[in-house]
Amino acid sequence: MNSPPRPRQPPTEISDLQRLRAALEAVERSGWRSPSGCASALQIGFESWLERDYLRYRSETNLLLQRLAVALGVLFYSIYIGYDWLGSQHFTDQPMLFWLMLFVAPSNALLVACSFRRGAWRYIQSVALLVAVANTVGMVVVSVVGERNGLHAPHELLLIQLFYDFFLLGLPWIQATILALLTALVAPFALWLAGSRGTALFDYGFFLAVAAVLGTIACYLQERAQRLAWLRQQLLRQLSEHDPLTGICNHRAWYERCDAILRQAQREQQPVAVLAVDVDHFKQFNDRHGHLAGDDCLRRVAQALAGFARRPLDVVGRLGGEEFALFLYGVDAATAEQHAEAVREAVRALQPLPEVRVSTSVGVASALANRLTSTETLVARADTALYRAKTGGRDRVCLWSEAEPPA
Ligand SMILES: Nc1nc2c(ncn2[C@@H]2O[C@H](COP(=O)(O)OP(=O)(O)OP(=O)(O)O)[C@@H](O)[C@H]2O)c(=O)[nH]1
Incomplete structure (x- = not known):
């Protein structure tokens, strides 16, 4: 059930979109x-x-x-x-x-x-x-x-x-x-x-x-x-289901898919986890390197995250701006934390521009099989943990715990 994180496989959703575009162009052109x-x-x-x-x-x-x-x-x-x-x-x-x-x-x-x-x-x-x-x-x-x-x-x-x-x-x-x-x-x-x-x-x-x-x-x-x-x-x-900049699921499609998979998790009695991933000081990045470089950076971060959603029931999405979310199926809190650390390191390893690195803060919320809740609640909990990661100095992972109320 708990496999160690292995990132960077070609994200199939991005390539499906590209392949469809290419197929339509080919038919219309040649x-x-x-x-x-x-x-x-x-x-x-x-x-x-x-x-x-x-x-x-x-x-x-x-x-x-x-x-x-x-x-x-x-x-x-x-x-x-x-x-x-x-x-x-x-x-x-x-x-x-x-x-x-x-x-x-x-x-x-x-x-x-x-x-x-x-x-x-x-x-x-x-x-x-x-x-x-x-x-x-x-x-x-x-x-x-x-x-x-x-x-x-x-x-x-x-x-x-x-x-x-x-x-x-x-x-x-x-x-x-x-x-x-x-x-x-x-x-x-x-x-x-x-x-x-x-x-x-x-x-x-x-x-x-x-x-x-x-x-x-x-x-x-x-x-x-x-x-x-x-x-x-x-x-x-x-x-209509994908974010035009990064090619991963957009806000609406991400929630719809997660809701459906959560129902499956309820039927199959599997735990799930949500990782809320936010790029640190992205405003500064934009101000320093320009909006186009910022766009390119978001694309790279999305690709890196997509490498962690390699199983059919894992879903990666861009919830807005520089905030992403990763839904992991059949993953308990400890494994979700490992995944979150791996995500943070994978983004840290990116070089959106020569000699320039970006970091992310990650909030993690997981739900046990017998205590599954709605996608909204899981995201709210992950956001609460993310807020702690931001206020705690950024470039870190924080886990939501029962002790804190959702944001
Ligand atoms: N290039 C680019 N920038 C974007 C996009 N969407 C949102 N942004 C920028 O992302 C920045 C988010 O800034 P803030 O919400 O202040 O967050 P931050 O600077 O990352 O600071 P922290 O999250 O607190 O670490 C804003 O400057 C937005 O303009 C986009 O699609 N492309």
Whole structure:
């Protein structure tokens, strides 16, 4: 539970922001890349670390559409069956439609099951492709069987199938396109083999091909627009949660995250600690070296602190001006004090300018697992201890104790 402080790992939050900025700039300036990182006109995508997050987002937002797609698929087959049963002649003496239903049902059922299961986003795209292939094959078979029995099956339903391959199943545009083009080639050919001839067959093939081309263009543009909007949204979210100067969490995001992690600590019965870190005599630093050097110094201090928030549930933030805060999960008072000393030394070791050093005062407040309190209270206690560190001469660590009231 109590690991000794080991600072200076690359702070992931800062680099996420930078990487997102770079990804957006790259897309806007030089176009899309495939997930493998190669520039490609057709295979629009992000680099793999971003592509994974995008696919998860896409899967989660497509769930409702995919359920609708399955409902429509079932409706289409019901129309076929109704058409067959209500018509004066049947497609076939065999229970063909029943077997077709059995053929498409497993993939459709799997898709619905995946859409209700959290964490199934990795597989849902493959299952959606399976559904698209099964439904298309099923519909082509029904058309062919109808044709061989001298009946005109409602072939137009294949056009609707293309529509939902492109827009409802959430397939990537390239998969939807390949499927649509194959359908436009195979379905008329299968009907021709089944004996269909003349303008009806030509019209049918022509409309399928036109639908495939229009769907391809629309689906491609839609996927591009969705990816770009998602990327911008990710960047905006990161910007709204991070301090623009230092790149670490801003005041609001730091409190929100700490509140959530504190609730987790309550569930898991883990102690937590807050370190309030304030740069000493920073006004003097600014006055002597200028505001820009002051900004650079704050950035370096933030980077040094971020090196101490290396576990997923540790959070570093800039609470304002030259005051920072570090939330440590699963850390008791003694370990928190060790961390605070290490933080103080790490900042002391920085050289924001040649031959210039800065120091920090650190106030520490910790809460035992059975006495967890709110983030506000912990910060108020850490601030009380920080005040003692300042009045006691600065460049030191002070621990809040039960004996003193919060500020
Ligand atoms: N360069 C720069 N300075 C900032 C920024 N935010 C706050 N400051 C400065 O930080 C200084 C804080 O000064 P004080 O609150 O008096 O604290 P201090 O001089 O560090 O003194 P002690 O905290 O008592 O050791 C002010 O001069 C602010 O202008 C910033 O983003 N960039």
